[in-house]
Amino acid sequence: MTKKLFWEDPYLTECSAKAIEINGKKTKLNQTIFYAFSGGQQSDKGTIGGITVINAVKKGDREDIIDIEYGLEKEPDFDVGDEVIVKIDKQRRSRLRRLHSAAHIFYYFFIEKFGKQKIIGSNISEKKARVDFLFDHSLTDKLFALEKDINNFLKEGHEIITKPDSKKPDLRWWHCENWKMPCGGTHVKNTKEIGKIKLKRKNIGKGKERIEIYLGD
Numbered sequence: 001m002t003k004k005l006f007w008e009d010p011y012l013t014e015c016s017a018k019a020i021e022i023n024g025k026k027t028k029l030n031q032t033i034f035y036a037f038s039g040g041q042q043s044d045k046g047t048i049g050g051i052t053v054i055n056a057v058k059k060g061d062r063e064d065i066i067d068i069e070y071g072l073e074k075e076p077d078f079d080v081g082d083e084v085i086v087k088i089d090k091q092r093r094s095r096l097r098r099l100h101s102a103a104h105i106f107y108y109f110f111i112e113k114f115g116k117q118k119i120i121g122s123n124i125s126e127k128k129a130r131v132d133f134l135f136d137h138s139l140t141d142k143l144f145a146l147e148k149d150i151n152n153f154l155k156e157g158h159e160i161i162t163k164p165d166s167k168k169p170d171l172r173w174w175h176c177e178n179w180k181m182p183c184g185g186t187h188v189k190n191t192k193e194i195g196k197i198k199l200k201r202k203n204i205g206k207g208k209e210r211i212e213i214y215l216g217d
């Protein structure tokens, strides 16, 4: 099982690790800061042993024991057992952290106002977060008030905590005030770090709504 340092410290942007498997251009590490696409959050970008990582994929048939396999740009010049330096794009991680936390907070503000709706998709990229859900009304004229309420909440500086499940080490929980949901993403420690957000609505078909969340800076 790959030890996930991005959970213990989602602010780390460099670490050393040991290569535990090499298969052509693919490698696995004993520990990592490099997030692999999961729960709608896109993978980090960066290098392992100075080689650009092309993709990061979760491996394993049990949800609570997960390895991460990295596809490299070229066959590595390091061997199994060697220490390598893992580096990730700091700016990208910072934006992913802020947007992922913002997406959760948006969700709770939304359901408190409009009731629980079925989520049919979500994605967190460096540029924006989006949440798709089944909803019969247009949110256009409600967005401004929602955005204002969320921004006031963010500014107040609420603590965000992520921690492992007591039974399954690779299952994580996200907490903020009274809200709690399972999530293995990388998050900020305080809502203040998110800054201001902007909400946009997209029409993606009858009975469906897409809300996009952008960072204010």
Ligand SMILES: [Zn+2]
Residues within 6 Å of the ligand: 039, 100, 104, 174, 182, 183, 184, 185
């Ligand atoms: Zn999440």
